[in-house]
Amino acid sequence: MDVNQQLSTEQSHHEELNELMLRRRVELDELVKKNIDPYPYNYNRTDYSQEVILNFKDDGSQHNVSVAGRIMSIRRMGKASFCHIQDTEGKIQVYLKHDDLGEAYELFKLLDIGDIIGVEGFVFRTKLGEVSIHARRYEVLAKSLRPFPIVKEKIDEQGNRVVYDPFSDKELRYRQRYVDLVVNEKVRDVFIKRTRLLQSIRGFLDSHGYLEVETPILQSMYGGAFARPFVTHHNALDVDLFLRIADELYLKRLIVGGFDGVYEFAKDFRNEGMDRSHNPEFSMLELYVAYKDYFWMMDFVEELISTAAVDVNGVTSWKVGEHEIEFRSPWKRIPMFDAIREYTGYDLSGKEEAELLSIAKKLHIEVEPNAGSGVIIDEIFSELVEPELIQPTFIIDYPIEMSPLAKKHRSKPGLVERFEVIVNGQELCNAFSELNDPLDQRQRFEEQMKLRAKGNEEAQVLDEDYLRALEYGMPPTAGLGIGIDRLTMLFTNQDSIRDVIFFPQMKPEH
């Protein structure tokens, strides 16, 4: 039975499969009939594509290699063929010749783009100059049953890689990230950089003696940020639990417990809207260091991030969107009220709520009635100032109403010792001199509970156990949170959080 006949009989059994997928199943059956296991258990790969290319010498010596990877293109020319296979490092061309492979060459006709093979052979340079592997043997390692998107590319005269018809459907790319990663090299690079970034930060913190810890994701009480939580249920205890919106209160409990420096790379969950910079599940680094304050933390963050810049990108400055951003320290430090005065012309310091309201109105900022002065100030800041701050900038000294976990400013009444780092018009870090006065903390929680009672769902919840911990005594402490996804966006010049998260949240397919 030839392939075409087989195709028509198979058709009735696989009504849902399209022609391309049917072909591949027929080929799979052919392989099995020829006693070839299309899904063997291992392969002795000893070499990687780019190493092979780099190590090649045009001195006539014959160097044997064994590589493995996915077939990305095939050019058949009768009794000889070229294909490119792609491994973790990149692509390398393979030359297969009937004279060398005999029967196995016929078998190669059953292989497709997407199949994974192992190749043994010697390295040579083709007439047109590409370092390639002349196959002596090859082995099927996994037959692919679905057609990949075909992305064609060539190297133009300037040596640039030109890509034709890139796989670009965002829905498919996000839902089937595995495909995106195979065919879009730049996507791979983004995620490799993300990992390098985490490695750099972790190395920096470890080398400073801080302890990486893990704290609960399922919490019976959520806190440490303003956000609505995801709620779930524990059957055995018959209680509702919340997915954490932050790990702040647990990390500070560990400072109470006597650790001088703790940090956690945390997945946090916030039940809010989604957009270019928000995914319901996102990554946050939180760090707490005993006996330090927010001044110390500013120096520390500058060093941490500029070090990561060099580790990840080799430089401290690069283009993000339209702007060249310089991460080298020092960064500007501007008190929040000064920044607002600079960008709006209004001095908000010491103003009562009524005055703030009228200024907001003049600035065309809409604020809910009874929002509270903290909210008004924050609205004005985030509407009119934040978008203007492109270079890394510390905004320091926030109104106390907005910061129930931060310590009162040592000299400026009504403010707390808090900073945010704004880069490219977006908040990147948030840090305080941590509030360790248990009585003050109780009052602040009570203020929050009043807001809650008024219907503010995102006001923080009074956490009696956290207060108990503070009552035992927490040393002066500096704390920091860094949005890892946003930092990755800056480091890889991506403008959507979905492009730095492997599997961003999507609506279910069906």
Place this chain on the structure above:
RNA sequence: GAGCCCGUAGCUCAGGGGUAGAGCAUCUGCCUUUUAAGCAGAGGGCCGUUGGUUCAAUUCCAACCGGGCUCACCA
């Protein structure tokens, strides 16, 4: 949640009230250093889903599903 835009072959995209189009991919034939391989031929479509208007809808209209962008939310 609102507004705008999109959904056509495996992928990237044209089209448009009357038999559905291209390139790549696939298949057949030729081709033993090609590389966006080439040459000749072929197959492949519930035109997102469901309704409506119409003699006739993939095309126009509505709703729904999914996606994108912008805004709101993210004190």
